[in-house]
Amino acid sequence: MSMWNAVLCFTMTSPYFQNMAFIKRKGVSLTRCTAPASLLSRRMAADASSSSSVAVKVEEEEATISQQTPSLSTTDNRQDLLQLPIIQPKPEAEDPPLSSHRRRQKQIKVEYDKCGSPAKMELWHPPDWKEQLEHIREMRSSRDAPVDNMGAEKCYDTEAPAKVRRFQILVSLMLSSQTKDQITAAAMQKLRAHGCTAEKLLSTDDDTLGKLIYPVGFWRNKVKFLKMTAAKLANDYGGDIPDSVEGLIRLPGVGPKMAHLAMDIAWDQVSGIGVDTHVYRISNRLGWLKKPTKNPEATRKALQEWLPRDLWSEINWLLVGFGQQVCLPTNPLCSSCLNQHSCPSAHQSSPSKRLKVRSPLAPDPASSLPTKTEPGQEIVVKAEPTSPRRNLKRKMKQ
Template structure:
């Protein structure tokens, strides 16, 4: 009995001794297994969860607020939130906000405001736009940039609003970008102004340019939509509705597209682009550069950018509007 017991003990222990001998003969294998477990545990640590943000953005934003405190840039008095009829029904007001945003693309605020004034006098409602012939509508919105295309967009958008939304504008970004001539920038601005909802940052050429100059982005962006996504990754949401009008007015008065007024800027000592050469792409000779009489400062008026000058070249005078001499006088 004693011998059997010893045999059983020997048999039970033998496989364990043999199995233990395998990993012991492969020390590298055992170390690799331990290392893998350590690496996996280490990967879970929240080392990379810190949100990236520009080093001096709060100070720079504070200075921009200070420079914009007088609220006397063109966008402050003639932006989309100033162009609708405050006495009109709510759905008409929302439609007029959308129309002003559509007209503002590639167009100065002064020109957009004048066009909206004429449209409102004519009757800026979905029904009136649809009842107005293209020639008359062209006269009303001229000389906004790409006015011929915008006549088509206004008609197509009005038809869709009447058919699918009961004459009101959609209350979502997804619905707004379905409309002809409406992109993400307009959609987010319309959500904020018309519906009082913060859906995203409205990024135009000013916000795009200034964000890149201040290096408020992890890497340079190529277009406003890329800038919007990059800003929304780190900028606190409570600032999304404010950042557009702040930077647009700042871009109209100080951080100009060509020859920015760095010596007047409170951020000149922290801005990575301060006092550097302006972009090589400049307006062609003879392009309109005269300041607007409605601007508060002659030295702080947004000059025509290269993009706008190209637009003027591409857009010939319309047949409905004949006084070519008048346009030449305005643009020099």
């Protein structure tokens, strides 16, 4: 091949082949010779002789090299070569195939200082809440508060069918809004004697129903709510009450507090904390909330964030009775409360009353009040002035 390449290069550079035409076909260069054939044959013979001389020189150089080094053609040398260990180059470790995402972006290993395990987010709890709850249980151990004897759990007819009992529980909860338990219990007693079912209330006129529930708070509005709720329950639930908070809240006059209490008492399902005015007031006084709340619904959500679920049913009964007996709305009995040393509001809402000192010269206000001697007759007794100066002026005039 080397000789042919030499001939080809010579033909390309020789002046004898200047008139050759080149033809390209599919990227391969083909030559077409136009020089005389005699000149071409002579040139090829000269090139052959020169290449043969070059080959003879190469053979002589190989012979001299073989004399200087031991021959590899002997059997002994071949055996020695076979005994030599064959060292093969170790293949380079190939990286595992990378995904398309790893090809585009190299992964960076991030190392963190070992400063300890990360701290877990602890759930907020008010301080001393367990001790305060135990104190409230101790103060409520007698169970003699109005809610214990006249609450919604005591106002329904225990011998009535199940759906009638559930309806009466809902009615008692609707009547208890902004009403004392004593008045609610009296109204429920009259309704049960009249017939406290959804069908019976629908057939009762508004005036009669108003007289039965009077004097509960907002009794006129509650008459309308009772009639509307009874109609919805009779048409949609067969006289029973819904078994979900969402269904109860859709009823006219039923709020979240009544819905959660109805689920607990009527259906025996704890769906949330029933927060009334007592639970709202006491939770804020004890500091059981992260921030003071302004309404019962916000109080319910704040309490449910940290208070264990197994206490949701008990907390309403405990705090309502505690608010009726000790932690009163006005002038709470902080001095007799077991939580007075841990409550942040202790002795702040119950200031000591100061007796008004009346001057001995001032007239007695009770003496100027009308006194009744007989029915229909009133005699007003005017007190005589006790000031010595006025007595002296009267004496001087006489």
